[in-house]
Amino acid sequence: MQIIHCSIGMLCLIFLIAGCSSESPFDMAPVTGTVLYQGKPLPYGNINFRPLSGSPAFSRIDSNGTFTLSTYGDRDGAIVGKHEVLIKATDIDAGKPPRNNSGIEMPVLQSVIPKKYTSFATSELTVEVVAGNDNHFVFELEE
Template sequence: MIKNSHSYCRVFPLLLIAAAGCSESGEYTPVSGTVYFDDQPLSSGVVMFQPPTGPMARSNIAADGGYSLQTLGEADGVRTGVSKVRVSARAASDGGSGEVGLGRLLVPERYTDFDQSGLTVDVSLDNPGPYDLRLTSNRDPSR
């Protein structure tokens, strides 16, 4: 029994250190900008940032293409670091029966996935933005 208590004494401090690393004490910074698709402001949709640690931040896209991220509260921003970004925008759809469904995508499907979008933003306290996002219908984003 004494042997087990010694093991506990060795493991417990490690558990405390691990738990401290999981805290939500990271720095948040306001993030806003404009989403462009083929050089025109995207007039609707949702933009989401996935920081390296912590919760995802999101914003609806305004009619002028503007967005302002929130994570925990209104316009609080996102955790600092390089965030993966996804954008989703769909046309309104009315099936004629009064039911509203998902309309066609207004941006290429690759932008709707964090790992396929090719979009990342380095969010830092030193850079107040704006963090504009430029999407293109071309397969090659450098064009």
């Protein structure tokens, strides 16, 4: 009887460890790119890719306007398939202190790019990540 309980315990432990794996149940592909604003690389901010299903991918935008996405691990890319994209860059990202209206405890962050790009619902930015392709995307933000 004790052997059965030990065997059941070992099986549960194996399933628990397997369930905690950081590997994605989805196919992944590396994704890089550049964000341009007013014809120049956007030197700060964040970019998010949201797939139809699964976890979104994220990256900070480097000083030269480039990014490399991460979903489950550092720079592992994005889930293969269609994605909606949003980009955020605020006064804090630009190294400027946020405006503080008197009477407000928390300063309000101001977007330094057109607000339409800061939401999946309004950005109108979409891409398709393809396995085995050079998934390098260039986003040119317009006023």
